Amino acid sequence: MTGTIYLLNGPNLNLLGKRQPEIYGSETLGDVEAAASARAESHGLATRALQSNAEHQLIDWIHEARDTAVAIVINPGAYSHTSVAILDALNAYEGPVIEVHISNVHKREEFRRHSYVSLRADGVIAGCGTQGYLLAIDRVASLVKSSI
Numbered sequence: 340m341t342g343t344i345y346l347l348n349g350p351n352l353n354l355l356g357k358r359q360p361e362i363y364g365s366e367t368l369g370d371v372e373a374a375a376s377a378r379a380e381s382h383g384l385a386t387r388a389l390q391s392n393a394e395h396q397l398i399d400w401i402h403e404a405r406d407t408a409v410a411i412v413i414n415p416g417a418y419s420h421t422s423v424a425i426l427d428a429l430n431a432y433e434g435p436v437i438e439v440h441i442s443n444v445h446k447r448e449e450f451r452r453h454s455y456v457s458l459r460a461d462g463v464i465a466g467c468g469t470q471g472y473l474l475a476i477d478r479v480a481s482l483v484k485s486s487i
């Protein structure tokens with residue numbers, strides 16, 4: 340299998356490991372990206388790991404993925420709950436999309452229970468900690484394999 344999975348992380352996820360570790364754990368974003376890359380490699384896939392605090396930058400990367408990515412794994416952070424623009428960008432992407440939330444958003448404040456991105460995502464993983472990214476890579480690998 341060959342192909343690149345875009346691993347996109349949204350606002351504040353650059354602070355992973357330092358930000359509210361009781362909710363988001365102690366692993367850094369670098370740790371997560373390295374583990375996701377190794378997991379993708381075990382499936383014969385690669386990752387392009389990107390993080391931004393800016394909505395427009397995430398949208399530009401989703402547009403880029405239209406031509407270069409076999410799948411998108413995205414933790415849109417707080418933009419999950421607010422961004423119709425990210426939903427629209429993902430609707431213009433044709434491959435599999437898996438949405439990841441490190442925390443169980445359904446166990447938290449009411450406003451976190453709705454995600455615009457979930458209207459497009461083929462799968463949603465929430466509350467599995469940073470392991471959720473690896474589960475998402477495994478899922479994407481099976482979807483990509485079954486589409487060949």
Ligand code: DQA
Nearest residue numbers: 351414416417440441442451
């Ligand atoms: C998050 C959940 C969001 O509600 C929050 O705004 C985040 C992180 C998660 O990974 O659990 O920034 O997406």
